[in-house]
Amino acid sequence: MTTSTQGPSIIPLEGVAIAKLPGPVGRKKPNRSYRHEQRSGLAMLAPAIVLLILFILIPAGLAFGLAFTNARLISPYPATFAGLDNFVRLFQDASFGRALLNVAYFAIVVVPLQAGLALVMALLINTRIRGTTFFRTIYFLPVVTSMVVVSLLWVFLYREDGLLNVLLSKATFGLVTGPDWLGETATAMPAIILMSVWQGVGFHMIIWLSGLQTISAELYEAADIDGVSRWQKFRYITWPGLRATRSLILVTITIAALSLFTQVSVMTQGGPLDSTTTVVYQAVESGFRQQETSYASAISLVFFVIVLIISAIQRLLTREKV
């Protein structure tokens, strides 16, 4: 619990402030104060914990159980134990294999692209020139727009007679006629990737920015005095200084990319020919539209294990070396 409001643990903004602080009250009875802090800390955590347990932990536990039954959304009969039936079916399902491949494709392109682009944008707006607030707002705007709305709008942009193709045709004096972006197996996934990166990049830009601003300006000043080049400053000050931010961004983008759903549900419904179907989309489809609660649970369980393994590997690779 580091949410203390007691004197000693506050880090004053300026060194001179220390003398003006009231006496170190907490130091006299550290135990009592600590317990009090812990209690209020728990009380503040409680709402979040209760909601997490109620809406994440319990359902997740139920899903694990249901995956081994034949439970249905609508059925007059209680669910019965079905062993590994759902999993056998899952691994024989060609479209599930396709969904895994699609998700891998999406994640492998989106993670470096979105993280890199976000970093470039963060570096650009992390300067003290006029108008940075304007650019910060512009870059962040898509993030606060609902993904469903964004997806619907981009469906129109991507149509065969949509804005994108009109622009392409005008820019090349009619030489290039763009395809129906979401209707071709080759272009549907790249189209979704482009839109997703555009929508999400602002969010990670803000995280990078917060990381950049934790790096002490003194380091840059010292570097300036030493006459270091811009690239060297980035390589030896900025990049090492962003280590913690880097792992955070890597893990959050990866998990978000693996759970690709909204765009697919709105824009392509997994088509054409399964070229954009994803694991989460299949779970929702079979759980709700096809009423197969148990099969959807099995998909979720497999998905959970995959995400867990990938996150663990990333954690291992980015852990602090002692």
Add this chain to the structure above:
Amino acid sequence: MRTPARRVVVTSAAVGIIAALTGCASGGGGAAGSDGKNGELTLWTHNAGNKAELDAIQSIVDDYNASQDETSVKVQAFPQDSYNDSVVAAASAGKLPCIVDIDGPNVPNWAWAKYLAPLDLSVDLDKNLPSTLGVWNDETYSVGYYDVALATFARKSVLDAAGIRVATVEEPWTREELDSALAALKAEGTWEYPLDLGTAGTGEWLPYAYSPFLQSFGGDLVNRDDFQSADGVLNGPEAVEWATWFQGLIEDGYAAKKSGKDSTIDFQNDRSAILYTGSWAATSTREVLGDDLVVMPSFDLGTGPKIGGGSWQWGVTTGCANPEAAMDYLSFSLKPEYIAAVASATGTIPATAEAAALVPGYEEGGELAQFREYSEKYAVLRPETPAYPFIATEFGKAMQDVINGGDPRSTLDTAVKNIDTNIKSNGGYTQK
């Protein structure tokens, strides 16, 4: 790419699972509930977004409430998109309203799940079009005021100019006639795609519109002898021929892979020569084209023209504390003048001949009367099995794959495999 999106998915999945579990716990959903106990019945309808239909229903309810003092009916309207989910949630919570409307093909599923009680009405339902009744296991669970019929629209001037005859109920177009008509129209170069099949449609439109073609070829969605398997009917030689034919229409450039947003308006603006649509589009198109519009039956692709049957219908739930009163309301609402009022408000085909006589256009020899004839002659109900909602999603997926150039044989085989697995894992959907 934000994590909240994932959380929403997880949370909504969780809600669904909890709903499913509580549904199981309450003994199969919908034990006699409390609605209707104090003489007040609740009626749920899907048409919050359709003011004309909702007003027609409301006026029937008002008349019923004024006609007697014992019970009163209260209307609650839902948007169509969330209607089914609301009913499922209500059933799980044991809070079903007395009276619900249901999309026809879902009736067996809801009857099997014990949401619906068999009807016991004081009116004779034999006079209704068969496609307006929801029958499962020899019991009638629902009755509708109307049906809709699929048809093809064309301009008489266009057909005459290309030397194509107007199809009639006695002599619909055969597959060869359709193919040569399309070739002739395509050759004119006026239309990029002469035939508009409404391929941009999703959801229930796919099985509703395209499974009749399959049935006309001689295939079907599932083997209707015992509803235990789709093997041999959805992937038999006729079905493969059907899928290959459909794919050919798109590959030959006769029909678009993805039609425009509103096929009816495209046809009215002469962006297509032949439109495959339903009776609902007739009135507005007649206003635009006048006498040049010809309405023709669907195509005979082997075993005669087929069209989908079954639209929204009404039933009484097992959660009703006073089913007699609910049945009484439904019997009251089936008077010819009410059926006529709803049918004219929605531009649909009245369920009985008596009511049809009261709706302008549907009277004997009226210009819309042929739709009633199509319903009587060609309507094939979507398979009356609790497995239908699953079959529909699998068929829809297969249909989209066929449209997008997937291999017909393997696409249909996959659908059959999934359907058969689903039926088996539900113990054949039999009533224990």
